[in-house]
Amino acid sequence: MKTPEFSFQGITRRFRSGNDDEFVALESVSLDIDSGSFVCFIGPSGCGKTTLLNMSAGLLAPSDGAVHFRGAPLNGVNTGVGFITQHDNLLPWRTVEKNVGIALEIEKVPRAERRLRVAEVIELVGLKGFAHQYPSQLSGGMQKRASLARGLVYGPSTLLMDEPFGALDAQLRFSMQNELLRIWERDRKTIIFVTHDLDEAILLADKIVVFGTRPGRVVHVEDVPLERPRDFAELRLSPVYGAIWERLWKLLENSEEAP
Numbered sequence: 001m002k003t004p005e006f007s008f009q010g011i012t013r014r015f016r017s018g019n020d021d022e023f024v025a026l027e028s029v030s031l032d033i034d035s036g037s038f039v040c041f042i043g044p045s046g047c048g049k050t051t052l053l054n055m056s057a058g059l060l061a062p063s064d065g066a067v068h069f070r071g072a073p074l075n076g077v078n079t080g081v082g083f084i085t086q087h088d089n090l091l092p093w094r095t096v097e098k099n100v101g102i103a104l105e106i107e108k109v110p111r112a113e114r115r116l117r118v119a120e121v122i123e124l125v126g127l128k129g130f131a132h133q134y135p136s137q138l139s140g141g142m143q144k145r146a147s148l149a150r151g152l153v154y155g156p157s158t159l160l161m162d163e164p165f166g167a168l169d170a171q172l173r174f175s176m177q178n179e180l181l182r183i184w185e186r187d188r189k190t191i192i193f194v195t196h197d198l199d200e201a202i203l204l205a206d207k208i209v210v211f212g213t214r215p216g217r218v219v220h221v222e223d224v225p226l227e228r229p230r231d232f233a234e235l236r237l238s239p240v241y242g243a244i245w246e247r248l249w250k251l252l253e254n255s256e257e258a259p
């Protein structure tokens with residue numbers, strides 16, 4: 001069997017809350033993410049989705065259990081992934097172009113190649129013409145697109161994306177979803193994508209992991225056997241789509257209750 005890209009093995013994560021009590025953010029999460037698959041995490045606010053992504057990026061250690069990345073235990077920052085975080089971390093003193101190119105600068109990619117790759121990805125996310133603006137001069141959605149460009153620019157084979165399209169208007173969101181699928185189909189990346197939007201999850205994913213709260217845990221894993229490439233307008237009318245939607249909607253409705 002192929003080694004999974006990620007293997008989460010009995011992950012529990014506790015945090016200290018105010019009066020020295022321990023708060024369980026995630027409990028006993030065991031899950032494999034196949035290499036080359038598109039996996040969506042969905043679940044109510046506070047169920048530990050970002051916490052699990054932080055662990056996948058090696059920015060946070062589990063209290064119990066282990067994260068394996070491509071077969072090896074992860075014990076520090078995971079340099080094999082691109083992480084598009086929930087909150088943009090654009091550097092305010094750098095222009096869009098300079099923010100997007102940071103990873104390439106660190107990698108010492110020659111200036112001419114850097115320029116080209118940065119320009120390409122800026123165009124991809126629809127920010128052409130804004131390369132020389134500073135983050136404070138951009139709308140929220142544009143800042144989101146700039147961080148997306150920054151995550152894509154060095155072409156990591158694994159992407160962790162935390163609600164990347166949440167702040168975008170419907171039209172742009174639609175074109176970014178299509179663009180992401182195109183990149184994924186072309187390069188066969190592994191993508192873990194967090195969303196609150198059930199339609200978005202079904203349209204994008206091979207597999208949807210549904211989380212519940214108190215404590216944060218995996219309540220269900222749904223395979224999405226819809227054909228690719230997917231025509232978003234047509235899919236919504238398919239009975240398979242409808243059945244998945246209804247099943248997951250019920251789970252999400254109940255996911256805030258204790259098991």
Ligand SMILES: Nc1ncnc2c1ncn2[C@@H]1O[C@H](COP(=O)(O)OP(=O)(O)OP(=O)(O)O)[C@@H](O)[C@H]1O
Binds near residue numbers: 025044049086
């Ligand atoms: N560093 C931390 N210290 C203390 N508590 C934390 C920390 N990080 C996360 N938590 C808590 O863990 C729980 C899970 O947080 P997390 O950010 O993973 O949720 P989420 O599923 O991503 O929610 P959202 O959908 O709102 O982004 C929350 O109750 C949060 O307050």
Ligand SMILES: [Mg+2]
Binds near residue numbers: 049050162
């Ligand atoms: Mg989150």
